[in-house]
Amino acid sequence: MNTPDLKEARRRTNNKVSIKENEYKVTDKQRKIGLNKKYYIKTYGCQMNEHDSENISAILNDMNFTKTESLEDADLIILNTCAIRENAHNKVFGLLGRIKHLRQTKNIMVGFGGCMAQEEVIVEEITNKYKWIDFVFGTHNIVNLPNVIEKAYDNKKQEVEVFSCEGDVIENIPVKRDSKYKAWVNIMYGCDKFCTYCIVPYTRGKQRSRLPEYIINEVKDLIKDGYQEVTLLGQNVNAYGKDLGINYTMANLLEDVAKTGINRIRFVTSHPWDFNDDMIDIISKYDNIMPYIHLPIQSGSSKILKLMGRRYTKEEYLNLFKKLKEKIPNVSITTDIIVGFPGETEEDFQDTLDVVDACKYDSAFTFIFSPRVGTPASKMEDNVSLEEKESRLQRLNQLINKYSKENNDKYLNKVVPVLLEDYSSKKKDCLKGYTDTMKLVNVKADDIYLGKIVNVKITSVKTWSMDGEIVK
Numbered sequence: 001m002n003t004p005d006l007k008e009a010r011r012r013t014n015n016k017v018s019i020k021e022n023e024y025k026v027t028d029k030q031r032k033i034g035l036n037k038k039y040y041i042k043t044y045g046c047q048m049n050e051h052d053s054e055n056i057s058a059i060l061n062d063m064n065f066t067k068t069e070s071l072e073d074a075d076l077i078i079l080n081t082c083a084i085r086e087n088a089h090n091k092v093f094g095l096l097g098r099i100k101h102l103r104q105t106k107n108i109m110v111g112f113g114g115c116m117a118q119e120e121v122i123v124e125e126i127t128n129k130y131k132w133i134d135f136v137f138g139t140h141n142i143v144n145l146p147n148v149i150e151k152a153y154d155n156k157k158q159e160v161e162v163f164s165c166e167g168d169v170i171e172n173i174p175v176k177r178d179s180k181y182k183a184w185v186n187i188m189y190g191c192d193k194f195c196t197y198c199i200v201p202y203t204r205g206k207q208r209s210r211l212p213e214y215i216i217n218e219v220k221d222l223i224k225d226g227y228q229e230v231t232l233l234g235q236n237v238n239a240y241g242k243d244l245g246i247n248y249t250m251a252n253l254l255e256d257v258a259k260t261g262i263n264r265i266r267f268v269t270s271h272p273w274d275f276n277d278d279m280i281d282i283i284s285k286y287d288n289i290m291p292y293i294h295l296p297i298q299s300g301s302s303k304i305l306k307l308m309g310r311r312y313t314k315e316e317y318l319n320l321f322k323k324l325k326e327k328i329p330n331v332s333i334t335t336d337i338i339v340g341f342p343g344e345t346e347e348d349f350q351d352t353l354d355v356v357d358a359c360k361y362d363s364a365f366t367f368i369f370s371p372r373v374g375t376p377a378s379k380m381e382d383n384v385s386l387e388e389k390e391s392r393l394q395r396l397n398q399l400i401n402k403y404s405k406e407n408n409d410k411y412l413n414k415v416v417p418v419l420l421e422d423y424s425s426k427k428k429d430c431l432k433g434y435t436d437t438m439k440l441v442n443v444k445a446d447d448i449y450l451g452k453i454v455n456v457k458i459t460s461v462k463t464w465s466m467d468g469e470i471v472k
């Protein structure tokens with residue numbers, strides 16, 4: 001049994017990260033395990049987890065499982081979990097209650113993976129109270145899933161494989177992408193920033209960048225397969241390359257990816273600290289790098305930012321924001337904000353509202369502070385009452401919604417390029433897609449337009465989406 005250890009996970013070694021191309025293997029015996037069996041994956045959390053689930057899907061396909069969208073239909077259920085906030089934990093444990101009932105009535109297997117599996121308190125809870133879960137695997141152990149599943153089937157006892165220390169960069173893990181038109185491309189793993197509230201540097205390990213040639217080749221293959229858009233993925237993409245020691249940065253990577261000719265390039269997530277002028281120049285130089293930036297501020301108070309370990313002040317953030325707006329035509333900018341961080345006074349919160357008034361974000365993800373066991377912020381005195389936190393969140397959301405609508409209003413009657421990626425879940429006879437600036441648009445269109453970038457005239461505007469029609 002390999003169980004997680006947060007102290008161990010915090011350690012950063014100078015060990016050189018190796019690139020491993022031949023780690024992934026599936027034996028003939030493992031290929032038979034999934035015959036005539038279906039799998040169901042429930043994914044929580046960020047894009048990184050969504051992309052991990054695409055890897056897990058491909059591995060299960062190699063083992064001859066087939067996918068089902070129904071929990072009740074599945075022979076193998078996998079939860080790919082998120083550790084970033086308490087409510088994600090609650091949702092997972094809520095679903096486990098339902099799964100336990102299924103497990104008692106039919107012969108199914110259950111696997112528990114993702115960031116929660118990297119937390120020692122969670123794994124302890126699973127090994128003590130959820131002994132019926134068949135296997136637990138960490139974020140560094142996905143490549144070894146065929147062995148973990150085989151052992152769980154053979155030994156009929158709970159299998160736990162969670163490495164606390166990150167491994168190497170594993171290339172050639174198979175992937176079964178959810179979309180035929182847009183793709184996630186990992187450019188790096190882990191994070192070394194250690195913001196005081198964040199569990200990611202523990203659950204995902206130290207920063208490890210992929211070598212540029214692997215990334216560029218992946219993008220070129222995606223172009224050959226007809227993909228229109230790639231999103232370069234990492235917890236802190238602007239720091240890409242710093243660990244490679246080859247004098248190659250995120251700006252270099254963006255330029256090289258732009259030169260592949262793929263129609264649309266996005267990247268998430270940016271830490272303001274590493275967002276330099278070279279990157280801004282490259283974004284404004286290439287039309288296929290989309291004018292959309294997610295730039296988390298987290299708080300508008302320099303005092304709180306310091307407590308969060310964010311390494312920039314309110315003023316530095318505002319300067320960067322101004323520069324982005326000036327240099328990248330038509331750029332839309334979104335953000336993340338936490339309210340009720342320990343020590344946040346009404347005055348600090350007012351600073352946050354002031355920043356929102358200054359930046360007029362296109363949109364924002366807003367959260368109440370959620371202490372994560374093992375992080376420095378979880379040991380700070382949480383001196384803001386829940387009532388106060390909820391009231392601040394409500395006031396903040398009202399302001400965010402106001403600016404979101406105002407920004408969207410500017411699109412009315414304009415013609416904008418939209419990549420139509422799927423059927424609209426909200427509107428009948430409509431496809432949905434995103435503008436270059438990441439605005440969701442429902443478009444009345446035939447499915448021959450699926451996967452195409454079309455010009456759309458915006459006919460009506462709401463806070464979170466727009467409607468439009470194709471302009472020939």
Ligand code: SF4
Binds near residue numbers: 191195199201236271
């Ligand atoms: S940069 Fe992002 S992922 Fe890294 S510690 Fe900070 S919040 Fe977490």
